[in-house]
Structures are given as structure tokens and as C-alpha cells.
Amino acid sequence: MTTTRGLAALALLLNAFTWGVSWWPFRRLQDLGLHPLWATALIYLFALVCLTVLRPSAWRDFLQHRGLWTLLIASGLTNIGFNWAVTVGDVVRVVLLFYLMPAWVVLLAWPLLGERPNATSLARLALALVGVVVVLKTPESPWPWPQTLADGLAVMGGFSFALTNVMLRRLHGAPTAASMLAMFGGGTLMAALAALLGVQQGMVDGLPPLAPAWLGWVGALSVFFLVGNLGLQYGAARLSASATSIIMLSEVVFASTSAVLLGAGELSPWVIAGGALIFLAALLSTVSLEKVPSSAQGGKLG
Numbered sequence: 514m515t516t517t518r519g520l521a522a523l524a525l526l527l528n529a530f531t532w533g534v535s536w537w538p539f540r541r542l543q544d545l546g547l548h549p550l551w552a553t554a555l556i557y558l559f560a561l562v563c564l565t566v567l568r569p570s571a572w573r574d575f576l577q578h579r580g581l582w583t584l585l586i587a588s589g590l591t592n593i594g595f596n597w598a599v600t601v602g603d604v605v606r607v608v609l610l611f612y613l614m615p616a617w618v619v620l621l622a623w624p625l626l627g628e629r630p631n632a633t634s635l636a637r638l639a640l641a642l643v644g645v646v647v648v649l650k651t652p653e654s655p656w657p658w659p660q661t662l663a664d665g666l667a668v669m670g671g672f673s674f675a676l677t678n679v680m681l682r683r684l685h686g687a688p689t690a691a692s693m694l695a696m697f698g699g700g701t702l703m704a705a706l707a708a709l710l711g712v713q714q715g716m717v718d719g720l721p722p723l724a725p726a727w728l729g730w731v732g733a734l735s736v737f738f739l740v741g742n743l744g745l746q747y748g749a750a751r752l753s754a755s756a757t758s759i760i761m762l763s764e765v766v767f768a769s770t771s772a773v774l775l776g777a778g779e780l781s782p783w784v785i786a787g788g789a790l791i792f793l794a795a796l797l798s799t800v801s802l803e804k805v806p807s808s809a810q811g812g813k814l815g
Contacts (some may be wrong), residue, residue, distance in 0.1 A: 515719030517751060525748035527759040533608075533767025536777060538734050540713075545730065549600040550708035553592050557700030559735040564694055564771050574665040574691035581695040587676040588696040589703025594670020596704075602663020603779060604772030608765050609648055609788040610659075610667035615798035616641035617675030625679050637794045644790030647783060681750060714753035758799040765792060 532779060542552045575581050581784060618640045622628040628793040645668075659665040681692060690709070711717025721727065749757045767786075772778030 521748040521751035523748075524744035524762055525752070525757060526763060527744040528741040528748070529764040530763050530767050531744070532736060533764040534771050535734075535738075535774065536604045536768065536772065537608075537769060538737075539596055540777070541601045542730050543600050545724070546718065546728040547727045547731070548711075548717050549596045549623060549707060550593065550704050550711060550717055551720050553596045553704035553735070554701050554736045555731050556738060557592070557697050557704065559732075561694070561697040561701055562688065563739070564697055568690040568694075571688070571690035571694040574688045575694045575698075578684060578687045578691060580628055580680065581687060581691060584677060584680040584684060585695040585699035586703065587673050587680055587699070588701030590673035591670050591677055591699045593704055593707050594666045594668075594673060595771060598666035598670060599768075602661055602667070603777070605778035605780060605784055605788070606648060606771045607663055607667040608768040608772075609784065609791050610645060611666060611671040611674065612762075612791055612795050613641055613645055613668065613764055614675045614678070615673045617672045618679060621675055621679045625683055630716075634798075637797050640797070641791050641794035643785045644787045644792075644794065647787030647790065649787075650783070660702070678812075716801065741783075755815070759796065762792065762795055781784040 538645045539552060543549060552663050595607075595611055599609070619630050619634045621628060632731045649660065649664065659668055677696070684692065708720075712719050748760070752760075769778060769780070769788075773780055
């Protein structure tokens with residue numbers, strides 16, 4: 514039993530590592546001319562094809578649960594926000610702002626799940642919001658508001674991640690394959706639509722001609738994420754929801770450490786102080802997760 518739990522923890526750490534360092538391959542793809550929106554669409558298309566081959570019945574199940582369309586949109590926006598933000602912004606700030614997710618869950622669970630926030634959950638929400646104010650309010654900014662495109666994308670992605678988790682709990686009766694199809698389909702469809710809209714607005718470069726260099730990166734990243742997803746499925750099924758959530762917070766550590774070491778992030782006093790509050794709020798939120806099935810947690814492909 515101890516060995517199984519140890520392997521489960523390692524599998525979750527693999528998933529956290531996958532997403533914690535994913536900013537680096539996305540930036541390499543950007544250097545090769547492939548915008549993170551196009552990269553996201555292609556990576557999820559690969560996952561969608563794999564799922565269709567393995568579980569073709571997932572399409573029928575998906576069409577029978579209309580609520581999965583909301584999951585599709587939320588999951589797609591999650592990946593648009595995160596993948597684009599870590600490519601163009603300070604990775605440390607992006608990851609911290611993204612992990613406001615537990616705070617947004619407090620607000621979304623009330624109307625969507627009927628879970629009224631109690632004093633403890635409101636305290637966690639306040640703690641997280643104070644943290645984000647500290648992170649966003651720099652000496653150069655007059656107001657604690659997203660200062661860059663990356664900041665805005667990170668906040669949007671974290672909110673969408675929270676909505677994804679809430680919808681997974683709301684739709685717990687839907688077949689797992691159908692939920693996965695919604696998330697993979699969301700990553701493909703929403704990222705492709707956002708890329709096309711961005712091209713029209715002049716914010717995103719068009720899809721570049723096929724080239725072995727970026728195709729190889731996309732293929733490797735697709736496999737990398739699928740392995741990470743398997744790690745999540747294996748680990749979350751064998752550990753409690755709170756243990757899973759605590760281990761998954763290591764993504765913040767992996768992302769921050771790798772970004773600082775490789776010059777893609779900065780640990781300023783403001784970021785450290787605000788990040789500590791956000792991280793503490795996320796950590797405290799795991800206390801209330803024991804009653805939530807581990808399988809009801811998710812969001813990104815990994």
C-alpha cells in the first residue's frame with residue numbers, strides 16, 4: 514500500500530513538473546514562429562484524435578450532456594490563458610496569478626453547486642485577493658490591476674480553471690471519456706478560434722508553413738502532456754483530494770524555480786510577499802477537499 518501511494522505521489526509530481534516547465538517548450542515554439550495559440554490547438558488536436566481512436570463512444574456521450582459544452586469552453590479558455598501568458602510574460606507572476614483558482618472556486622461554487630461560502634472559505638478568498646493585490650501593485654503601477662497582456666491572461670486562465678473544476682464536479686455523472694473529450698475539444702476549438710481572431714486583429718501571426726523543427730516540438734510536447742495526464746489520472750485515483758491538491762501545488766515551485774534559473778521570471782519582494790499569501794490560500798483550500806472525489810479535479814490537459 515505504501516509503495517502504491519509513493520508511486521501515486523511521484524505520478525502527480527510528474528504532472529506538476531510537466532506543467533511547471535511547459536513555458537520553456539512553448540517559448541521555443543514561439544521562437545520557431547509558432548504562436549502558443551496555434552501550438553495549443555495542435556497539441557489538443559493530437560490528444561483528441563488519440564481519445565477518439567481509443568474511445569469513439571465518447572462523442573455520443575458528449576452530445577448527450579449539454580453541460581459539457583460549458584466545460585469545453587472553460588477548459589479551452591484555461592489553456593489559452595495559461596499557455597499564452599507563460600510564453601509572453603514573467604512566468605513567476607503568471608503562475609501565481611493563475612493559482613488564484615481556489616479563490617474563484619469559492620465564488621463559482623455557490624451559484625453552480627449550491628455550496629454557500631462559510632467564514633473559513635471567505636477568509637481564504639480574502640487572503641488570496643490580498644495576495645493578488647500585492648503582486649499586481651508594484652511601485653511603477655498606480656493601481657493593483659493587470660499591467661500586461663500576460664497578467665490579464667493569467668487571471669482569466671485561473672478563473673476559467675476554477676470554472677472547469679466546478680463544472681467537472683457538477684457533471685460528475687457524465688462518463689469520464691466524454692468529459693475528457695470536452696476538455697481536449699475545448700483546447701483545440703477555442704485555441705484555434707482565438708488564433709484566427711488574433712490573426713484578424715494583427716495580434717497573432719498566421720500558422721507558419723510546415724517545418725520539421727516546430728512539428729517535432731509539437732509532437733514531443735503532445736506526448737509530454739499525455740504522459741503527464743496519465744500521471745494525474747493514476748495519482749488522483751489513489752490519493753485523497755487534499756493530498757492530490759497539495760502535491761499539485763508543487764507546479765508553482767517547478768515553474769518559479771525554472772523561470773528564475775533560466776531568466777524568465779523575477780522574484781521581487783512584491784511577488785514573494787503576494788505569492789506567499791496566494792500560495793497559503795491555495796494550501797488552506799485543500800483542507801476542505803476531502804469530501805470532493807479526486808476524479809472531480811482537473812482543467813488543463815495535464
